[in-house]
Amino acid sequence: MADTSTRTVERALLLLGAVCDRGRVSLAEAARDAELSASTALRLLRTLEATGFVRKDDAGYRPGMRVVQLGAQALSHESLVSLAEDALERLVGKTGESTYLNVPSHDGHGIYLAVKEGTHSVRHTSWVGRSIPLDGSAAGQVLAGRTPGAGYVIVRNGIEPDVTAIAAPVMTGDRVTAALSVVVPSYRISESQAKTIGMLVAAEAAGILNPAPMSTGDTA
Amino acid sequence: MADTSTRTVERALLLLGAVCDRGRVSLAEAARDAELSASTALRLLRTLEATGFVRKDDAGYRPGMRVVQLGAQALSHESLVSLAEDALERLVGKTGESTYLNVPSHDGHGIYLAVKEGTHSVRHTSWVGRSIPLDGSAAGQVLAGRTPGAGYVIVRNGIEPDVTAIAAPVMTGDRVTAALSVVVPSYRISESQAKTIGMLVAAEAAGILNPAPMSTGDTA
DNA sequence: AATTAGCGTTTCAATAAGTGAAATACAGAT
DNA sequence: ATCTGTATTTCACTTATTGAAACGCTAATT
Numbered sequence: 001m002a003d004t005s006t007r008t009v010e011r012a013l014l015l016l017g018a019v020c021d022r023g024r025v026s027l028a029e030a031a032r033d034a035e036l037s038a039s040t041a042l043r044l045l046r047t048l049e050a051t052g053f054v055r056k057d058d059a060g061y062r063p064g065m066r067v068v069q070l071g072a073q074a075l076s077h078e079s080l081v082s083l084a085e086d087a088l089e090r091l092v093g094k095t096g097e098s099t100y101l102n103v104p105s106h107d108g109h110g111i112y113l114a115v116k117e118g119t120h121s122v123r124h125t126s127w128v129g130r131s132i133p134l135d136g137s138a139a140g141q142v143l144a145g146r147t148p149g150a151g152y153v154i155v156r157n158g159i160e161p162d163v164t165a166i167a168a169p170v171m172t173g174d175r176v177t178a179a180l181s182v183v184v185p186s187y188r189i190s191e192s193q194a195k196t197i198g199m200l201v202a203a204e205a206a207g208i209l210n211p212a213p214m215s216t217g218d219t220a
Numbered sequence: 221m222a223d224t225s226t227r228t229v230e231r232a233l234l235l236l237g238a239v240c241d242r243g244r245v246s247l248a249e250a251a252r253d254a255e256l257s258a259s260t261a262l263r264l265l266r267t268l269e270a271t272g273f274v275r276k277d278d279a280g281y282r283p284g285m286r287v288v289q290l291g292a293q294a295l296s297h298e299s300l301v302s303l304a305e306d307a308l309e310r311l312v313g314k315t316g317e318s319t320y321l322n323v324p325s326h327d328g329h330g331i332y333l334a335v336k337e338g339t340h341s342v343r344h345t346s347w348v349g350r351s352i353p354l355d356g357s358a359a360g361q362v363l364a365g366r367t368p369g370a371g372y373v374i375v376r377n378g379i380e381p382d383v384t385a386i387a388a389p390v391m392t393g394d395r396v397t398a399a400l401s402v403v404v405p406s407y408r409i410s411e412s413q414a415k416t417i418g419m420l421v422a423a424e425a426a427g428i429l430n431p432a433p434m435s436t437g438d439t440a
Numbered sequence: 441a442a443t444t445a446g447c448g449t450t451t452c453a454a455t456a457a458g459t460g461a462a463a464t465a466c467a468g469a470t
Numbered sequence: 471a472t473c474t475g476t477a478t479t480t481c482a483c484t485t486a487t488t489g490a491a492a493c494g495c496t497a498a499t500t
Contacts, residue, residue: 012229071291
């Protein structure tokens, strides 16, 4: 078990994660986050800096261009979107309603990263990349980490009148990466139907980054 | 200065870059790309895998969720979009036309990641996140790496009739990260005007990830 | 069928490389 | 003037990384 890991690299990546999580950290904070001595953290952060994965300014360390670049590449290529599309497809199949994948964008907004339109002739419509305010939307609450114990959020007639949005978090570890949501014309859905869909969405959302158990194990 | 780096980490990040660059690599390819011995590459890739930065399937290694996650975070926070917005602003200022930042999306499409509308009352209009086919569009050619020596691409009446698109690549090293484009109603622009704008766009695009020398230095 | 070529993987001894406590310097708060 | 927290450097210790070599495997090649 121990020989599969490379401690130095693990630590560096941990540090990178800490920097990206917080957006901006001081050396001491990062070191505490990653449980490293200041000197080690400093050395590793410098390596990350030299490779463009973090940038340093007066206030501390911040995510670097390389992260953005690789992230954009990966995000584009497939990954999240393609993984989510399966889930979106299934949700449309089961509900007939329009389904969306949202990620946080800048400044209190999120964007629709993937869209799968519903099959009802009266349905909610949006487009990939549309920006929505996080405040007051179901997806927004989810992305803000304010998902109640049930695992999903229902917002009736929030930002958009006449529609009910049901969203659940796509998690990576304990971070919310994206929100999966179903948006339904309010007149068509009862409270209990909404809850049923909520559980559906939550289940699909949970499966996106934690793929269902497969036979291919990491037996090593 | 050289001792500020941590070789193991550098190598791991190099490997990560190789994986993300190609989208999917075999161990041997990655090892060659990073100029590492197979055994070292394997060990490092396993660490990256264990931390979620790469995933492994039958076909090889691919970018992992962590990359997507951190990338999305960083990308949202600011970085590419906010950096590009300066350039977009300047282009609108100089041309009066709508300007866009495009990144490759999945399956032969790209999306508008940032938009700055022109000031003319008759102007091209689109929205953030709109998906466009890469094939036949100026941005598409740029994103596909098919930018001619001039450094920009002009497409007249391509996907959308009546409009002329002028795009240039946003590079990171030798990779195309995004495309910066200006879209103009064709009737308003001559061939030579298009070329002038082309050079403008190319210059702005070049500056986005290779910021121009500024007075605000990182004096360290 | 036998052979070659390439890949993924494991092993292991050599040593290169990372480690962290301690010391230094600095800045702000008490 | 003292204290607390930070960023940084140094250095002896030794752990953890390294890469050649060997292995088993699959897919072309002869």
